[in-house]
Amino acid sequence: MGRPCFIASLRGSSMTVSIWQADDTQPLREVDFLVVGAGLVGCAVAYFAAQAGRQVTITEMRDVALGASSRNAGFMITGLDTYYHRAIERYGHETTRELWQLSAQTHAFWRRIAAGTDVRMTQCGSLLLAESAEEARDLELAARAMQADGLEVEFHSTDPLRRGYFAAIEQPWDGAVQPYELVQQLYKASGAELVANNELYAIRQERPDVVTVYTRQYRFEARHVMLCTNAYSVHIDPYFIGRVIPTRAQCLVTAPLKDPSILNTCGYSDYGFMYYRTTFDGRLLIGGGRKQNKPLEHDTTDDRVTDPVQRVLDAYLRAKFPDVEEPVERRWAGIMGFTPDGLPLVGTLPGKPNVGFAVGFNGHGLALGAGVAERAVDMLLNRADPGVLRASRLD
Template sequence: MAIQSLAQLASRQPLKKMGDKPTSKLPAKNPTTSYWLTQPHHLASYRSSETTPEEVDVAIIGTGLAGTSIAYHILSQSENGSEPKVALFEARQACSGATGRNGGHVKVQVPSLQRVSKKYDAATAQELFSWVSSQRIAIKTTVEQEGIDCDLLVTRSFDAYFDAAQAAEVKAFVEEQRQSGATWTQDVQWFEGPNLERNTGIKGLAAAASVPVVSLWPYKFVTALLERAVEMGAFLYTETPVEAAETGDDGIVTLKTSRGTVRAKKVIYATNGYTSALLPQYEGVIVPVRGQNSILVPLAKSHHPHPSNTCNLFHSPKAVDYLIPRPDGNIILGGGTAAYRKDMEDRNPKWFDTVDDTTLINESVKAHFDRTMAECFRGWEDAEARAAMTWTGIMGYTPDGAPHMGRVPGTENQWILAGFNGGGMSLIFTATQEIARMVLQGIELEETSIPKIFKTTEDRLETKFA
């Protein structure tokens, strides 16, 4: 679908219900169409051969940001002539999972730091902020080095609080951390008072915090890295779901795919919300959760100021949207949790423990997206910004809110990078550099820069959603 046609679509796109509902925890066929995927890469349905190789050194399951970046880093870190035989497997088209459906947003929200500080300590909150900062730097550096055209923008982002009580609580936390010497507070600007609407462009706020951020077209970034990995020798098998993974006494993992059986010396599960389909010990530990996203197109020709910052709209502590302005004047708007909060509280299968991205969550979410710009943004009252496209995607949620990274407990030659709780863009890229080192050098997670709270452990496998 060409970008030029979005304005025509905005007023008439139906709420499609596509395909059959999935019956397993593997990716569903015929998912809703994401805006990011409307310009498919030439490797979207690529396969290096019609049948899979009999043996590989490293098998990577998943071609989103996690799987693709690991392949890229493994091959980049290998010396010429000593590159391992790497194969990537994807159930659908390349990068058609969460990375091809998210907001393209590399950011840490201040309430996330608040939760981490409360659950762990202030030092861990600082570590998280620094970790997300490292993602922004590494992604920008890689985009420049590889010459990737992915609309990368280094800017700032508002945490916009409509709830006065939440705003007061967050402000108190920031001030407390600033007084205690937390260096992350130097990157946070606080806005309140009579000039709040003018400074943010958002109506009806109690307060706002501004933090550094990077936004980009995630699919273009990842598929460019995937192309580079293939050029460096990686084998790629799209539309080739891995249906089972069995470990032999010799440690070799046999992967059963739709196109053949592969024996892998090492396996990396970059499977996020689909992990338990292949690793049953992660059932209830990494749970597939459905989110909804959209692209808004202003239909009216009236003048409306294009937002210069991205933002998270905190309608309440549990109802949050994310908004990313596009260079063409359109808006990525996702979340919509205010429209299904009751379902969230009940862990309704409309959104919780489902891999169904073939349908939308409900009609109320699109209606919420359609009215957000007029209700919340100064000068957008008459813009008639409507969702030209809206789609769903599957995230991986964990009970403790931290991703699972590192060696799969009880194995020697299997690693995992999954369970990002909707924030993978802000956590993954530098982790893949370190996971690549673990795979190539045999080192442990403690010998890397990955935050220790991310380590997958036997103890964490015991903590499941009730």
């Protein structure tokens, strides 16, 4: 077998491996089902593959749940990153209903994984809030469309929080979770072996039943490989360039509040560009600020915070929560993977039929991750059609 062809994107990759770190003579390991990425979706894929009778190994460039899976706000909000009636216009009625059902199934799965464990999770509901009169009209139309499809949401024509919003949709079945704890528990439930701190730099499939994956510690020979690398997929294979766009999201959190009851739900407004909740230890978390800084936050895998976005978050804290006196104690960023049409991608790499992928969650991994992971495993093992998630729709 010849030397591997280096396949990573040249656009500022953080996953390159030097010849000093690995010279292609690393120990060879034969594995059955290899998952690349130990985040929320990677651990869900590991779980479903194990349920299908596979022996699962996960390789991860860092460690379990250290990427975007634990750098988000921990929202379990049902649906996509667009309002329901807009989704119908864009994807069609049947597809929209299917995706909302997939989201509900995903949340039910997270709840089963968390049940009887120490994972902190609550069914606090959510409020989709309008920042303008125009958004209020959109929310009313969305609520009507959801109610017509049997979704028991409540439309508020005024601001239920009394903080200057224009209207709201209340989804009482939604919830909040401590996302790091959830992924750790999911990994434990999967029973998979983990190889951590192990960067991937090449993938080859030269035989029908074997995929060779070159990583810093090992050369894996696997029957099946599933890429669960989301935003970092552009550093794995050129196929993903233009199909998955790395996009930075930023948050801040205050010190514990004297009165943590000021917000007892998950808030989501400005068409999803702003979001906020209280944490399980009583802090106020605010995320967003990307709308005002899209060029800065677009097409990057640098997970450092930036002053322009953090200034937006600080201003939002002062404007919407003037009663919060506690200082900001932590700021962070995570990298999401967006797709051109707003839907996740499930498929196999061109020329590598045993290399599947489940990527491009558009900031909604907690909303769709388990359902997408289950379909991806079924596709790779049984050649099942992933339906609306089929990546070939972008070809």
